[in-house]
Amino acid sequence: MKRLTALDLGFIYLEKRNQPLHVAYLNLLTPPADAPDDFVQKLVERLRSYAAPLPPFNQRLESSLGAAYWVEDPEFDIEQHVIHLSLPRPGRIRDLLSMVSRMHASHLDRAYPLWRTYIIEGVEGGRIATYSKVHHAVADGIAGTRLTLRSMSGDPHDILPPPWAVPPQGRRERQANLLTAPVTGVARLASRFRHAFDSVPTVARELRQSMREAKQKHPDFVSGNAAPPSILNRGISASRRYAAQSYSLPRAKAAGKVLGGTVNDMVLAMCSHALRRYLSDLNALPDKPLIAGVPMSTRRDRSETGNQIGFMLVNLGTHLDDPLERLNCIVASVEHNKQRFIKMKAGEILGYGATLMAPGLLNMLTNPKGGRLAFNLVISHVPGPRSNLYWMGCRVDGMYPVSVVVDGMALNISLTSLEDRIDFGVIACRRTLPHVQRVLDYLGEGLDELEALAARST
Amino acid sequence: MKRLTALDLGFIYLEKRNQPLHVAYLNLLTPPADAPDDFVQKLVERLRSYAAPLPPFNQRLESSLGAAYWVEDPEFDIEQHVIHLSLPRPGRIRDLLSMVSRMHASHLDRAYPLWRTYIIEGVEGGRIATYSKVHHAVADGIAGTRLTLRSMSGDPHDILPPPWAVPPQGRRERQANLLTAPVTGVARLASRFRHAFDSVPTVARELRQSMREAKQKHPDFVSGNAAPPSILNRGISASRRYAAQSYSLPRAKAAGKVLGGTVNDMVLAMCSHALRRYLSDLNALPDKPLIAGVPMSTRRDRSETGNQIGFMLVNLGTHLDDPLERLNCIVASVEHNKQRFIKMKAGEILGYGATLMAPGLLNMLTNPKGGRLAFNLVISHVPGPRSNLYWMGCRVDGMYPVSVVVDGMALNISLTSLEDRIDFGVIACRRTLPHVQRVLDYLGEGLDELEALAARST
Numbered sequence: 001m002k003r004l005t006a007l008d009l010g011f012i013y014l015e016k017r018n019q020p021l022h023v024a025y026l027n028l029l030t031p032p033a034d035a036p037d038d039f040v041q042k043l044v045e046r047l048r049s050y051a052a053p054l055p056p057f058n059q060r061l062e063s064s065l066g067a068a069y070w071v072e073d074p075e076f077d078i079e080q081h082v083i084h085l086s087l088p089r090p091g092r093i094r095d096l097l098s099m100v101s102r103m104h105a106s107h108l109d110r111a112y113p114l115w116r117t118y119i120i121e122g123v124e125g126g127r128i129a130t131y132s133k134v135h136h137a138v139a140d141g142i143a144g145t146r147l148t149l150r151s152m153s154g155d156p157h158d159i160l161p162p163p164w165a166v167p168p169q170g171r172r173e174r175q176a177n178l179l180t181a182p183v184t185g186v187a188r189l190a191s192r193f194r195h196a197f198d199s200v201p202t203v204a205r206e207l208r209q210s211m212r213e214a215k216q217k218h219p220d221f222v223s224g225n226a227a228p229p230s231i232l233n234r235g236i237s238a239s240r241r242y243a244a245q246s247y248s249l250p251r252a253k254a255a256g257k258v259l260g261g262t263v264n265d266m267v268l269a270m271c272s273h274a275l276r277r278y279l280s281d282l283n284a285l286p287d288k289p290l291i292a293g294v295p296m297s298t299r300r301d302r303s304e305t306g307n308q309i310g311f312m313l314v315n316l317g318t319h320l321d322d323p324l325e326r327l328n329c330i331v332a333s334v335e336h337n338k339q340r341f342i343k344m345k346a347g348e349i350l351g352y353g354a355t356l357m358a359p360g361l362l363n364m365l366t367n368p369k370g371g372r373l374a375f376n377l378v379i380s381h382v383p384g385p386r387s388n389l390y391w392m393g394c395r396v397d398g399m400y401p402v403s404v405v406v407d408g409m410a411l412n413i414s415l416t417s418l419e420d421r422i423d424f425g426v427i428a429c430r431r432t433l434p435h436v437q438r439v440l441d442y443l444g445e446g447l448d449e450l451e452a453l454a455a456r457s458t
Numbered sequence: 459m460k461r462l463t464a465l466d467l468g469f470i471y472l473e474k475r476n477q478p479l480h481v482a483y484l485n486l487l488t489p490p491a492d493a494p495d496d497f498v499q500k501l502v503e504r505l506r507s508y509a510a511p512l513p514p515f516n517q518r519l520e521s522s523l524g525a526a527y528w529v530e531d532p533e534f535d536i537e538q539h540v541i542h543l544s545l546p547r548p549g550r551i552r553d554l555l556s557m558v559s560r561m562h563a564s565h566l567d568r569a570y571p572l573w574r575t576y577i578i579e580g581v582e583g584g585r586i587a588t589y590s591k592v593h594h595a596v597a598d599g600i601a602g603t604r605l606t607l608r609s610m611s612g613d614p615h616d617i618l619p620p621p622w623a624v625p626p627q628g629r630r631e632r633q634a635n636l637l638t639a640p641v642t643g644v645a646r647l648a649s650r651f652r653h654a655f656d657s658v659p660t661v662a663r664e665l666r667q668s669m670r671e672a673k674q675k676h677p678d679f680v681s682g683n684a685a686p687p688s689i690l691n692r693g694i695s696a697s698r699r700y701a702a703q704s705y706s707l708p709r710a711k712a713a714g715k716v717l718g719g720t721v722n723d724m725v726l727a728m729c730s731h732a733l734r735r736y737l738s739d740l741n742a743l744p745d746k747p748l749i750a751g752v753p754m755s756t757r758r759d760r761s762e763t764g765n766q767i768g769f770m771l772v773n774l775g776t777h778l779d780d781p782l783e784r785l786n787c788i789v790a791s792v793e794h795n796k797q798r799f800i801k802m803k804a805g806e807i808l809g810y811g812a813t814l815m816a817p818g819l820l821n822m823l824t825n826p827k828g829g830r831l832a833f834n835l836v837i838s839h840v841p842g843p844r845s846n847l848y849w850m851g852c853r854v855d856g857m858y859p860v861s862v863v864v865d866g867m868a869l870n871i872s873l874t875s876l877e878d879r880i881d882f883g884v885i886a887c888r889r890t891l892p893h894v895q896r897v898l899d900y901l902g903e904g905l906d907e908l909e910a911l912a913a914r915s916t
Contacts, residue, residue: 017475017565040546080697080888083560084553088498088544088579095542102541106564107475111695111889121546237569239538430538431569 002059004068004137011137012061012068014406018238020107022114024133024402025148026100026244026425029394031128032156040121040128043392044084047119050165051078056138057164060113073113080112081164087122096123097437100131101242104402104427114138115164128394132163136404145382145416148399149389156390227373228286230279232411236429243437244400246421247447255447258454261331263417264381266450268292268334269327271379271413272316273446274439276326279318281438289329290318293375312337313375323449377411378403384418400425411436460517462526462595469595470519470526476696477864478565480572482591483606484558484702484883486856487849489586490614498579498586501850502542505577508623509536514596515622518571531571538570539622545580554581555895558589559700562860562885572596573622586852590621594862603840603874606857607847614848685831686744688737693865694887701895702858704879705905713905716912719789721875722839724908726750726792727785729837729871730774731904732897734784737776739896747787748776751833770795771833781907835869836861842876858883869894 004012015021031039052058059070087095099120108114114135121128134144147163160166227233252266261269271292279285294312314337317329380403389396400423401414410429415422424443428436462470473479489497510516517528545553557578566572572593579586592602605621618624685691710724719727729750737743752770772795775787838861847854858881859872868887873880882901886894 018567018569075889075892079556083556084546086544086546086580088542098537098541105567107696109476109563109696111476111697122544238565238567239569431533434533 001072002070004061004070008137009068011135015107016407018236019406020105021136021404021406022104022108022133023136023139023144023404024100024104024131025144026096026242026398026400026402027130027132027148027391027396028123028398028400029128029130029391030397031126031394035393040084040119043128044082044119046392047082047117047162048078050162052076053078053113053164054167057081057113057115061110061137076113080109081116083116083118085118085120087120089122091122091124093124094437096120096129097242097244100244100402101240101430103131104133104242105238105240108133108135117162127397130391131402133402144401145384149384152389152391152396154385154387154389156393156395158390159392227291227376228288229373230286230290230376231282231284231432232290232376233373233408234410234429234432235407236405236410237431239430240405241428241430241433241436242402243426243440244398244402244424245440245443246398246423247443249417249420249422251447251451252422255450255454258457259327259450261327263422265327265331265334266447267381267415267417267422268294268314268316268330268379269323269450270443270446272318272326272330273323273449274442275316275377276318277442277445278436278439282434285318288319290316290377291373291375292316292377292379294379294381314379324453327450327453373408377409377413380412380414382414382416384416386419388419398423403427405429413439459530460528462519462528466595467526469593472864473565474865476694478563479594479862479864480562480566480591481594481597481602481862482558482562482589482860483602484554484700484856484858484860485588485590485606485849485854486581486858487586487588487852488855489584490851493851498542498577501586502540502577504850505540505575505620506536508620510534511571511622512624515571515573519568519595534571538567539574541574541576543576543578545578547580549580549582551582552895554578554587555700555702558702558860559698559888561589562591562700563696563698566591566593575620585855588849589860591860602859603842607842610847610849610854612843612845612847614851614853616848617850685749685834686746687831688744688748688834689740689742689890690748690834690869691831691866692868692887692890694863694868695889697888698863699886699888699891699894700860701884701898702856702860702882703898703901704856704881705901707875707878707880709905709909710880713908713912716915717785717908719785721880723785723789723792724905725839725873725875725880726752726772726774726788726837727781727908728901728904730776730784730788731781731907732900733774733835734776735900735903736894736897740892743776746777748774748835749831749833750774750835750837752837752839772837782911785908785911831866835867835871838870838872840872840874842874844877846877856881861885863887871897 011021036042053076055072056070058072058076060073062069062071085099087099103118108116115133115138117130117132119128119130123129132148134147139147150166151160151163153160247270249263252263252270256263256266259266272290275290276285292314294314312334315329315333317326317333320326320329380401382401384399389399396419398421399416399418401416402425403412403414405412405427410432412427413424414427415424417423424440426436426439430436469479494500511534513530514528516530516534518531520527520529543557545557561576566574573591573596575588575590577586577588581587590606592605597605608624609618609621611618705728707721710721710728714721714724717724730748733748734743750772752772770792773787773791775784775791778784778787838859840859842857847857854877856879857874857876859874860883861870861872863870863885868890870885871882872885873882875881882898884894884897888894
């Protein structure tokens with residue numbers, strides 16, 4: 001029996017009928033070439049054989065005398081948590097994404113431990129998929145990444161226990177082997193996440209200060225009016241539209257090298273182009289630039305373990321027609337943020353979890369009178385390992401985050417960069433933001449545009 | 459724009475995270491023998507081609523100035539309402555029932571018209587299934603039956619529009635053709651259902667009076683203490699377990715003929731045996747008999763259209779070991795109810811909808827001090843047509859109701875008797891009532907027991 005932290009409790013109370021607060025991963029997998037016909041069925045049986053999970057996966061919520069606790073579930077039932085599904089033929093990716101949209105819209109039952117994994121067979125090209133969700137009160141996005149990576153290996157013959165069955169000791173070792181340095185830093189920070197809630201006022205003060213400075217020194221970076229009103233910032237329905245696609249990491253890297261930007265700058269420029277195009281289609285592009293809230297690892301020095309998580313407000317330059325001007329605006333905005341962060345102490349740039357996942361709360365704190373927004377959407381980039389990954393003998397073809405949208409923040413773009421791919425997951429309120437799958441094409445256009453810019457520069 | 463009635467609004471307000479208030483049907487279908495490989499895909503396409511539904515299927519909920527209205531959805535999107543799914547191989551019925559359990563636990567999104575139909579391929583034996591749900595504020599269980607039957611035909615070559623696209627004029631005609639007399643009466647009554655909420659206090663008074671009389675005259679029928687506390691009457695989780703099976707209508711009829719009971723008496727005796735066995739397994743059978751709330755058509759005279767809906771409190775005799783004594787207890791209890799209903803005016807025995815679907819409300823009204831229950835569970839029997847039915851060219855092999863459970867009423871048994879089958883649908887809170895699928899076996903045992911009794915009597 002363990003009392004919930006204030007932050008975890010917040011994720012329980014902030015949850016609403018139209019606003020479930022779980023995070024998820026959609027993984028796309030290719031079974032081994034010699035997989036028998038009943039491969040998926042055996043896989044499901046194997047997963048279900050891990051029927052005695054370790055904390056927190058065996059704990060459910062219980063309230064008593066006005067407080068909430070995590071309590072071990074004495075009747076843990078693996079069939080409630082590991083579900084076997086199939087796509088109708090021909091199993092198109094768009095059908096898979098529709099299925100994920102529906103599953104992500106559905107609440108976890110609080111009478112049970114707050115996680116569930118779906119194994120989905122019948123994806124075109126002989127592939128399978130998994131969709132795994134966990135309530136945000138149990139694990140945040142970064143812990144979610146760790147959970148997912150924890151059960152993967154670089155060796156196709158290495159069959160590891162699923163996340164809910166990895167003993168704590170083994171967890172740390174495997175993680176150290178698998179993750180590249182930035183994520184090790186992230187993983188370490190995630191353990192501090194639980195205490196981050198208290199630092200939200202600090203973060204809010206920093207953000208206010210940042211906005212004030214930006215207005216004085218760099219009027220183009222983050223406008224003193226903060227984020228403009230936009231259709232991204234309306235109330236949401238209970239339905240979701242999920243879109244996911246992989247893009248070439250080497251292409252983004254190569255363009256960045258020529259243009260003097262990081263992979264993250266390229267990702268933000270792709271998002272900027274995509275948002276500009278998407279909102280223009282709907283005749284809803286604000287005159288002022290959109291502001292993205294971007295959680296980011298900011299390296300203080302050259303040590304492998306010296307990374308920190310910051311939360312940047314990035315001017316996406318969506319008001320600028322010229323792609324080079326737009327990129328320069330983004331790079332300058334990121335640079336401005338980084339310089340601030342370097343001056344800040346580690347403790348001051350925490351509060352990451354709360355700011356990332358409860359943007360409404362952050363908006364409230366940065367602007368107590370309401371009305372104005374600190375940012376229009378969250379763009380979250382979690383770097384992963386560069387080596388090939390396998391899960392239960394299957395090649396991992398894609399590992400797409402499925403994040404959270406909330407009232408006033410109807411779009412979230414999350415991505416992992418791993419192996420040679422950037423795996424984008426775009427989640428939106430289906431009703432507020434029509435045809436959000438178009439963003440995928442526009443992200444691709446954005447990458448083309450960056451390559452064209454790079455070609456002109458050489 | 460149409461304001462919600464008090465009753466409909468009640469179904470909106472009574473809905474909770476763990477207590478969605480939609481009703482559904484699971485239909486099991488055999489496609490035509492010459493169905494091509496893409497039969498289901500074409501079927502889904504055909505259903506989606508009916509993309510401009512008629513009221514109430516094109517209306518969504520809107521609140522304004524404290525009142526709630528049904529408003530035409532200007533952006534109606536058929537893809538939100540017609541979903542194509544597939545079962546993983548081998549497509550066992552138990553997998554289908556698990557899938558229905560999960561789907562029934564999931565809320566409809568109030569930003570859209572409150573209905574959804576799933577077409578599920580890959581059921582073993584080359585079959586398919588549909589699961590169609592509609593919010594109780596839009597249609598009650600009886601209207602749900604009408605909606606389902608409305609799109610069916612006795613002719614396999616007769617392809618009718620789906621329920622949401624049948625014009626009002628055609629609706630009435632088709633109904634008259636298809637439905638047997640009792641259901642025609644039911645259908646007529648259902649139109650009064652909307653106004654039934656006001657008569658709930660009358661019904662409550664009648665029930666109180668009925669309980670008082672029963673105590674004086676027939677102490678064994680409905681105990682003055684009303685329904686005993688039982689595990690059926692606990693709070694519920696948000697998860698469901700659904701179990702469904704068909705039983706032979708001719709067998710039940712034949713046993714009833716010998717034993718002097720109606721099909722409905724036989725159904726109640728089957729339920730009584732099943733509940734007795736199920737609760738005994740869990741060491742949770744109350745010493746006093748369970749009381750079922752049974753909505754029922756009670757014929758006043760011999761006219762085809764003179765049927766009325768009553769709500770009976772039936773003593774299920776679950777405390778009695780001897781099957782004949784148990785049956786006699788049920789038959790006497792039903793007879794007692796019928797005699798009361800004959801003395802009552804039509805208006806007095808309305809309020810059916812509210813009593814059936816909001817048992818907590820009824821319990822509150824019959825016993826304002828709380829604590830005591832008027833009944834332990836609802837057993838609902840809707841008779842259907844005796845002829846074979848086809849839907850979109852597919853033979854209808856089963857038409858199983860999926861009803862509602864609420865806090866304090868964790869089990870519901872609903873059934874349709876049609877063609878030569880009795881199609882039982884048992885829905886329960888998954889957490890409160892473990893292994894409720896066992897009820898199916900025990901229902902079968904109950905029928906065996908009745909046949910054995912009949913054999914002894916001849």
